[in-house]
Amino acid sequence: MDLKNMREQIDGIDEQIVSLFKNRMRIVHDVAEYKRLNNLPVLHTDREQQVLDRVAAMATDPVTGDDLSDYVRFLFTTIMDLSKTQQNNDLTADTRLSRTIHQALEDGRTLPVAPVVACQGVDGAYSSMAARGMFSDGKLRFYQDFSDIFESVKRGECDIGVLPIENSTAGSVNNVYDLMKKYQFHIVRGYRLEVRHCLLAKPGVHFDDITDVYSHTQAISQCHDFLQAHPNIRVHLYSNTAAAARFVSECGDRGVAAIASRECADIYRLNVVLDEIKDAKRNYTRFIAISNKMLITEDANRMSVALTLPHEAGSLYKLITQFAMLELNLTKLESRPLPDTNFEFLFYFDFTGNAANEHIIKLLTRLEQQCDYFAFLGNYRELDSSGAIS
Numbered sequence: 001m002d003l004k005n006m007r008e009q010i011d012g013i014d015e016q017i018v019s020l021f022k023n024r025m026r027i028v029h030d031v032a033e034y035k036r037l038n039n040l041p042v043l044h045t046d047r048e049q050q051v052l053d054r055v056a057a058m059a060t061d062p063v064t065g066d067d068l069s070d071y072v073r074f075l076f077t078t079i080m081d082l083s084k085t086q087q088n089n090d091l092t093a094d095t096r097l098s099r100t101i102h103q104a105l106e107d108g109r110t111l112p113v114a115p116v117v118a119c120q121g122v123d124g125a126y127s128s129m130a131a132r133g134m135f136s137d138g139k140l141r142f143y144q145d146f147s148d149i150f151e152s153v154k155r156g157e158c159d160i161g162v163l164p165i166e167n168s169t170a171g172s173v174n175n176v177y178d179l180m181k182k183y184q185f186h187i188v189r190g191y192r193l194e195v196r197h198c199l200l201a202k203p204g205v206h207f208d209d210i211t212d213v214y215s216h217t218q219a220i221s222q223c224h225d226f227l228q229a230h231p232n233i234r235v236h237l238y239s240n241t242a243a244a245a246r247f248v249s250e251c252g253d254r255g256v257a258a259i260a261s262r263e264c265a266d267i268y269r270l271n272v273v274l275d276e277i278k279d280a281k282r283n284y285t286r287f288i289a290i291s292n293k294m295l296i297t298e299d300a301n302r303m304s305v306a307l308t309l310p311h312e313a314g315s316l317y318k319l320i321t322q323f324a325m326l327e328l329n330l331t332k333l334e335s336r337p338l339p340d341t342n343f344e345f346l347f348y349f350d351f352t353g354n355a356a357n358e359h360i361i362k363l364l365t366r367l368e369q370q371c372d373y374f375a376f377l378g379n380y381r382e383l384d385s386s387g388a389i390s
């Protein structure tokens with residue numbers, strides 16, 4: 001057996017496959033044109049079934065017993081997916097989404113100057129640090145709940161809303177993901193903040209004096225090992241890390257402490273009793289800035305979409321293939337159960353890319369046509385707390 005010779009044979013066969021594939025796709029172009037003239041949908045499920053049954057039958061050899069029918073079914077499923085992708089590209093009409101994206105690309109592509117920025121919690125909270133990192137000229141306005149942030153942007157009370165969406169230790173902020181379905185908004189910036197949790201107490205208080213610690217549930221879960229190593233300290237949940245710091249500064253009991261940022265120590269005149277008490281060496285939280293206007297800055301390199309997929313074998317795979325074909329890197333996939341359904345999910349995808357690429361606009365338009373629910377959440381740049389672009 002000669003490997004070189006075998007590979008030459010494979011090369012020869014590949015040439016035939018490519019040549020036949022090109023012929024097939026040429027005819028598929030004509031089919032798309034026929035469908036456009038006769039107003040027919042791209043997908044024809046019965047025809048696909050016939051194609052699959054026919055080619056699968058050809059892939060079994062009654063004499064040798066060789067059976068490649070499963071492989072051939074898979075191969076032709078992929079070939080027909082590509083055929084539909086091409087037809088959809090041929091037929092992609094001028095939709096409202098593609099017009100809105102083109103408009104956003106033509107409009108002035110800069111973020112608002114000196115915007116009013118909605119943040120959850122109180123000053124010193126990580127959201128406020130992210131807000132200042134993204135909008136150094138912004139005027140911060142604080143709200144109690146994440147839903148208030150969406151509301152304030154919707155009502156036009158604030159130009160921008162800042163929300164945490166993911167932490168590298170504790171995972172996604174599910175509340176925020178669930179609220180995203182309820183509101184219409186556009187992501188205009190992303191920010192990755194390095195989170196450093198400190199133990200803060202009143203001046204003069206030593207570590208051994210501390211009996212109770214207050215903080216937000218996420219911060220507590222990120223400091224789990226530290227708290228477990230000190231079981232005599234009672235743990236209390238608080239609405240927000242900075243609010244916990246403020247509570248400690250106002251509380252008469254000197255045995256209380258808060259887990260919050262170093263910035264909170266300055267704002268609420270507390271001392272840093274212990275620096276860096278989180279478990280993981282590096283801990284980041286990702287934030288998004290939302291607006292009710294689609295705004296795509298020139299440096300945008302990340303996209304977010306939300307969609308539902310049919311309950312069918314391979315539907316997620318087929319979707320991801322479409323991203324892969326455009327060499328778009330998926331950076332996050334989150335799924336959240338849809339209320340009042342039988343385990344149906346809403347998927348959130350983040351991927352790399354800039355909407356100035358016409359192929360991406362076509363992909364988005366296609367997804368909008370294919371999915372029962374589809375929302376283009378935005379195309380934006382993600383910065384990190386060092387000021388660098390990630």
Ligand SMILES: C=C(O[C@@H]1C=C(C(=O)O)C=C[C@H]1O)C(=O)O
Nearest residue numbers: 031042043044045047048080083
């Ligand atoms: C080419 C067609 O469009 C689609 C693609 C098919 C294919 O590539 O074979 C088959 C059925 C349709 O879902 C067609 O309708 O024949």
